[in-house]
Amino acid sequence: MSTAKEILLQVQDLQVSVEGRKILNGLNLTVAAGEVHAIMGPNGSGKSTLANVLAGHPGYEVTAGSVTFRGENLLELAPEARARAGVFLGFQYPVEIPGVNNVYLLKAAVNAARKARGLEEVDAFDFLGMVREKMKIMRMDDSFLSRGVNEGFSGGEKKRNEILQMLVLEPALAILDETDSGLDIDALKIVAAGVNTLRSPERACVLVTHYQRLLDHVVPDVVHVLVRGRIARSGDKALALELERRGYDWVAGEAA
Amino acid sequence: MSTPVNALASRIAEDFAAATAAGGRGLDTRRRALRELQAAGLPGTRDENWKYANLRGLERLRFVPAPAGATAIAEGALPAALPGFSRQVFVDGRYAPALSGAAPGGVFAPLAVTAAPPGSLTLGPDQRFALLNEAFATDGALVRVPARASARLELIFLATAEAASGSSYPRLSVEVADGAHLELIERHVSAASLGSFVNGSAQLHLARGAQVRHYRLQELSARSRAFDTLGAALDQDASYRLHAIGVGGAASRSTVAVRLQGERAAVTLAQVLLGARQQVQDCFALFDHAAPRTQSEQLFRGIAASRARVAFNGKVVVAPGAAGADSRQSLRGLLAGPEAEIDVRPQLEIYTDAVRCSHGATTGKLDEQMLFYLLSRGLSRDTAQRLLKWAFLEDAVSGIELPELRRQVELALAAALEDETLKELL
Numbered sequence: 001m002s003t004a005k006e007i008l009l010q011v012q013d014l015q016v017s018v019e020g021r022k023i024l025n026g027l028n029l030t031v032a033a034g035e036v037h038a039i040m041g042p043n044g045s046g047k048s049t050l051a052n053v054l055a056g057h058p059g060y061e062v063t064a065g066s067v068t069f070r071g072e073n074l075l076e077l078a079p080e081a082r083a084r085a086g087v088f089l090g091f092q093y094p095v096e097i098p099g100v101n102n103v104y105l106l107k108a109a110v111n112a113a114r115k116a117r118g119l120e121e122v123d124a125f126d127f128l129g130m131v132r133e134k135m136k137i138m139r140m141d142d143s144f145l146s147r148g149v150n151e152g153f154s155g156g157e158k159k160r161n162e163i164l165q166m167l168v169l170e171p172a173l174a175i176l177d178e179t180d181s182g183l184d185i186d187a188l189k190i191v192a193a194g195v196n197t198l199r200s201p202e203r204a205c206v207l208v209t210h211y212q213r214l215l216d217h218v219v220p221d222v223v224h225v226l227v228r229g230r231i232a233r234s235g236d237k238a239l240a241l242e243l244e245r246r247g248y249d250w251v252a253g254e255a256a
Numbered sequence: 257m258s259t260p261v262n263a264l265a266s267r268i269a270e271d272f273a274a275a276t277a278a279g280g281r282g283l284d285t286r287r288r289a290l291r292e293l294q295a296a297g298l299p300g301t302r303d304e305n306w307k308y309a310n311l312r313g314l315e316r317l318r319f320v321p322a323p324a325g326a327t328a329i330a331e332g333a334l335p336a337a338l339p340g341f342s343r344q345v346f347v348d349g350r351y352a353p354a355l356s357g358a359a360p361g362g363v364f365a366p367l368a369v370t371a372a373p374p375g376s377l378t379l380g381p382d383q384r385f386a387l388l389n390e391a392f393a394t395d396g397a398l399v400r401v402p403a404r405a406s407a408r409l410e411l412i413f414l415a416t417a418e419a420a421s422g423s424s425y426p427r428l429s430v431e432v433a434d435g436a437h438l439e440l441i442e443r444h445v446s447a448a449s450l451g452s453f454v455n456g457s458a459q460l461h462l463a464r465g466a467q468v469r470h471y472r473l474q475e476l477s478a479r480s481r482a483f484d485t486l487g488a489a490l491d492q493d494a495s496y497r498l499h500a501i502g503v504g505g506a507a508s509r510s511t512v513a514v515r516l517q518g519e520r521a522a523v524t525l526a527q528v529l530l531g532a533r534q535q536v537q538d539c540f541a542l543f544d545h546a547a548p549r550t551q552s553e554q555l556f557r558g559i560a561a562s563r564a565r566v567a568f569n570g571k572v573v574v575a576p577g578a579a580g581a582d583s584r585q586s587l588r589g590l591l592a593g594p595e596a597e598i599d600v601r602p603q604l605e606i607y608t609d610a611v612r613c614s615h616g617a618t619t620g621k622l623d624e625q626m627l628f629y630l631l632s633r634g635l636s637r638d639t640a641q642r643l644l645k646w647a648f649l650e651d652a653v654s655g656i657e658l659p660e661l662r663r664q665v666e667l668a669l670a671a672a673l674e675d676e677t678l679k680e681l682l
Contacts, residue, residue: 055632056631056632057628058624058628078631078637079628079631079632080631080632080634080635080636080637080640082632083631083632083633083634084634088632089632091629091632094629095623095625095626095629097626097629097630097644097647098647098650098651099646099647099648099649099650099651100630100643100644100646100647104643105630105633105635108633108635108639108643109633109634109635112633112634112635112636112639113634116634148647148650149629165633169633169634
């Protein structure tokens with residue numbers, strides 16, 4: 001990791017509670033442009049809490065610490081402002097919103113970000129062409145265009161839709177919360193291809209995952225293991241493999 | 257005696273005497289309606305099915321029909337025409353041939369010129385405002401679709417009178433013969449921002465195998481009060497779909513009673529009510545399964561914003577002889593203002609075994625998970641909330657199969673939600 005790279009995300013001593021219960025307990029994380037970080041850990045270690053807090057979910061209380069995105073205080077921004085600034089959360093359980101059309105949402109999202117940057121709205125025709133291109137990467141058929149957001153989608157389709165939204169929005173920082181869970185191997189490869197499409201020196205990605213199999217297809221620069229609300233160990237791809245072999249108890253035991 | 261109820265009764269009696277002083281057609285029927293109304297009395301808020309309606313100040317109304325022809329009608333007061341539909345216009349309940357198109361032969365006639373005006377169906381205890389209509393109405397629409405024929409008709413009821421000068425009595429009598437098809441649009445609109453009193457009545461009979469799609473839109477001016485009573489009787493294999501949209505008026509109450517009296521008869525009601533400001537929007541719908549294997553569905557979507565009150569009371573009765581009946585209710589209310597009120601009430605009375613009844617009723621605020629999802633995509637809170645309101649109504653609007661009408665309905669809903677941004681969706 002070169003020090004010349006722009007620091008996109010800096011999390012320092014982050015402490016977060018949910019309904020009075022402390023979930024994150026002094027978490028530190030630095031993500032630079034161009035990097036892919038994997039956050040692994042056992043159930044209940046705080047992985048999804050981290051993802052949701054970064055996106056601004058209202059159900060979490062930050063009790064201490066700081067988070068900056070491109071040097072700005074991220075915690076002060078409303079969720080929609082974070083999104084427009086280039087932070088994207090891929091949901092673990094994307095909601096169905098019948099009656100809100102998929103394409104309408106994509107267009108509204110892109111235009112909201114463009115407006116924030118002082119750009120004019122996208123041309124509807126060009127936009128649809130662009131969406132169709134990205135749909136090819138995600139192997140989604142045309143019927144998607146006329147459906148409601150995630151309406152009647154299978155679990156795998158919902159996850160692919162999350163990645164499609166990410167491809168259309170082109171965020172600087174994508175946080176993908178267990179995007180791999182519940183996917184069969186074919187869907188996993190499609191999702192991985194989508195994530196890899198967006199890899200570039202300007203962008204970064206935080207993959208929150210329970211299993212290392214996604215990391216066979218999206219190779220991370222750094223792997224962190226989260227235990228009881230803080231990062232217990234960091235390493236490279238080899239750490240994920242070792243975890244797979246030895247189980248989380250190995251790290252949890254060391255951290256205790 | 258000075259109780260409000262009696263003040264109302266004497267007001268009605270006086271106005272009836274004034275309205276009929278010069279004689280007129282069908283007086284016997286009208287007198288009988290008045291007597292029945294006097295015996296029953298108009299409902300009060302202590303009546304179980306009327307507690308959400310705004311019944312205040314009725315005794316201060318002028319029940320005589322609004323004077324005819326005083327107001328010049330601007331064409332702009334009428335909604336855009338729908339292709340393929342014969343349009344017939346009524347002004348304050350009276351047929352206005354000058355504003356109407358060619359009537360489809362043998363299907364439509366104004367009630368004022370028919371030999372024997374049909375009387376009310378007697379469908380349950382909540383037809384009292386229909387009796388008031390019958391006592392005072394002097395005209396209306398008579399629709400007769402002959403066996404195996406099909407017709408498309410648009411009826412516009414335009415209110416042009418201030419309540420102080422008289423009331424408007426839209427009246428509609430529909431007979432659809434064996435195997436006939438009818439697509440009927442019924443719209444209630446105002447000529448200007450008047451405060452009219454409108455009390456409509458619609459009676460339908462669907463004979464064996466008849467199919468009716470009925471679109472009812474209440475878009476009266478913000479100061480108007482509207483009551484309407486609809487009764488429908490369905491014979492064997494008849495199918496009735498009623499799409500009702502209520503956005504207008506200061507206070508409105510719609511009373512719907514459908515009797516499934518023939519085997520396998522089927523009815524669907526998709527009702528949308530929007531309340532803003534201090535509007536009161538109230539609907540009571542009674543479905544009566546009186547024959548075997550009958551089907552019914554009630555779909556309600558209501559939004560109460562600001563200080564509005566929106567209520568839907570959906571009652572389904574399955575009679576002892578109605579084995580194999582199938583009834584579904586999906587009633588949902590959305591609270592969109594801190595001082596708004598919404599009341600959604602499903603009622604089910606089942607007097608036989610071997611029926612399938614499912615009902616769901618919810619009221620609440622916008623779904624927080626959905627809201628956060630849209631925010632996390634960069635949409636403003638305002639846009640996200642508007643989109644979710646729109647999505648909430650979608651189920652009840654998507655069944656409108658006429659694209660042009662659906663577009664007009666969506667525009668009316670967008671206007672009622674005071675939502676300019678939604679128009680880009682349409």
